[in-house]
Amino acid sequence: MARQPGEIVSDLERRVGNTIAYGRIEAVDYAKARARVRTGENVTAWIPWGTARAGGDRTWHPPEIGEQVLVASPCGDLSQGCIVTTVNQSAHPAPGDKATVSRVVYQDGAVVEYDRDGHTHAMRLPASGTATVEVGAATIVTTQDGITLTCGGSSLRVTPAGVFLSGPTVGMTADAGNGSATLSGHFKMVGQLAVTGDVSATGDMLNAGQNSNHHSH
Numbered sequence: 001m002a003r004q005p006g007e008i009v010s011d012l013e014r015r016v017g018n019t020i021a022y023g024r025i026e027a028v029d030y031a032k033a034r035a036r037v038r039t040g041e042n043v044t045a046w047i048p049w050g051t052a053r054a055g056g057d058r059t060w061h062p063p064e065i066g067e068q069v070l071v072a073s074p075c076g077d078l079s080q081g082c083i084v085t086t087v088n089q090s091a092h093p094a095p096g097d098k099a100t101v102s103r104v105v106y107q108d109g110a111v112v113e114y115d116r117d118g119h120t121h122a123m124r125l126p127a128s129g130t131a132t133v134e135v136g137a138a139t140i141v142t143t144q145d146g147i148t149l150t151c152g153g154s155s156l157r158v159t160p161a162g163v164f165l166s167g168p169t170v171g172m173t174a175d176a177g178n179g180s181a182t183l184s185g186h187f188k189m190v191g192q193l194a195v196t197g198d199v200s201a202t203g204d205m206l207n208a209g210q211n212s213n214h215h216s217h
Contacts, residue, residue: 019072019073019074019075019076020070020071020072020073021039021040021070021071021073021078022039022068022069022070022071022087023037023038023039023040023044023068023069023070023071024037024038024066024067024068024069025037025063025064025065025066025067025069026038026043026065027065028062028063028064028065029046030062032046033048033049033062034046034047034048034049035047035049035062035063035083037069037071037081037083039071039078042078044071044073044078044079044081045078045079045081047071047078047079047080047081047082047083048082048083049062049063049069049082049083050082050083050084050085063083063086066091067086067092068086068087068088068089068092069083069084069085069086069087070083070084070085070086070087071083071084072084096113098115098117100115100116100117101113101114101115101116102114102116108126108129109126110123110124110125110126110129111123111124112124127144128144129143129144130142130143131143137151137152138150138151139151145159145160146158146159146160153167153168154166154167154168155167
């Protein structure tokens with residue numbers, strides 16, 4: 001049975017209205033990267049969401065239930081739609097107000113941002129957070145308790161209690177061997193000491209608690 005002109009017009013109006021529509025995330029299937037969106041009285045089928053990159057480079061930052069989004073539907077068919085972007089709302093306002101700042105604010109309080117005017121890249125994590133950078137066998141791990149750098153059998157750990165350096169070989173060179181290095185504090189050495197060059201001391205040289213300068217020939 002042929003549709004009446006009124007029905008055709010109504011269907012066209014519905015399709016045009018659904019071509020681009022605002023809505024809110026109703027449900028999310030993270031395993032399949034699909035979501036359902038409520039727009040007005042309608043709820044879409046499981047449709048994909050847009051992402052920054054989806055080729056050789058890929059990104060993952062999925063939407064959440066209640067997030068406001070914009071849905072584009074070819075021919076106004078919501079079952080063929082795609083979530084093209086998310087849109088700020090009063091409950092979740094924009095996290096910045098400068099054209100030169102790129103910023104991501106996470107729900108737990110973490111912030112990652114770059115300010116091209118100040119040429120500054122900042123990452124701030126909650127006190128319980130951990131930041132890790134891995135390049136092959138080299139790793140940098142930062143927590144509130146310290147910073148640890150490891151590479152094979154070598155490590156450097158910086159903590160409130162001190163700085164701890166370990167490795168098969170530990171070298172320190174100032175200005176390619178032509179500079180000077182100063183160590184201040186009280187030091188204890190376990191093992192042998194070999195010196196190439198003179199040794200100068202303003203205090204006593206002790207051997208087993210005795211002054212080694214007081215000896216006879």
